[in-house]
């Protein structure tokens with residue numbers, strides 16, 4: 001059994017999608033990042049960067065003690081290797097899947113995250129930051145579009161962990177004010193992936209918990225962004 005420590009966010013959904021796609025049994029442990037659960041010692045013991053998601057595999061392949069893993073890229077590779085799924089074995093497909101996985105965790109995720117932050121949550125509008133991250137977001141959509149013009153999936157003709165990592169972030173396109181119509185190959189890929197029942201199940205995890213954005217309270221903003229309460 002795998003324990004999934006998560007919250008209903010794009011990074012969290014990468015792993016619920018992967019677990020659903022692999023057909024691995026898992027139990028969800030919600031981490032309320034708006035209330036500071038990510039800083040509790042028990043969570044830091046498995047995720048020292050105080051970020052969700054993290055997993056604990058209670059049946060690792062070496063038969064040893066339960067194994068904890070943090071960082072979505074590392075978790076996706078771990079689960080792909082554990083199950084022999086969604087990471088091509090041939091060196092070219094393998095290389096491509098890792099390239100685009102690292103592109104997502106080092107580029108698409110952080111840049112879209114910053115774009116969303118300055119657009120939706122920053123207490124004041126900072127034109128330089130908003131423009132910088134919007135331009136970078138559009139540039140990355142262009143990179144994605146050109147890659148998907150050449151082939152069905154990010155790493156070739158096989159669906160892989162690179163697609164699983166990217167989908168939940170592209171799914172934020174409306175909040176990011178991106179016109180998908182301007183990226184026809186991304187749209188084709190997005191519509192194709194949306195038809196996967198396992199992906200949809202993974203993406204639905206915790207939707208019922210999103211009745212308001214955790215970032216909306218002063219307490220949460222302080223915890224998540226280091227922003228001081230107006231009364232302090």
Ligand SMILES: N[C@@H](CCC(=O)N[C@@H](CS)C(=O)NCC(=O)O)C(=O)O
Pocket residue numbers: 009010011012033038050051052053070071072073105223224
């Ligand atoms: N590089 C990390 C990013 C994870 C991440 O940023 N998680 C956010 C939620 S989407 C989080 O836990 N935020 C809590 C905080 O900032 O304290 C990964 O890929 O696992």
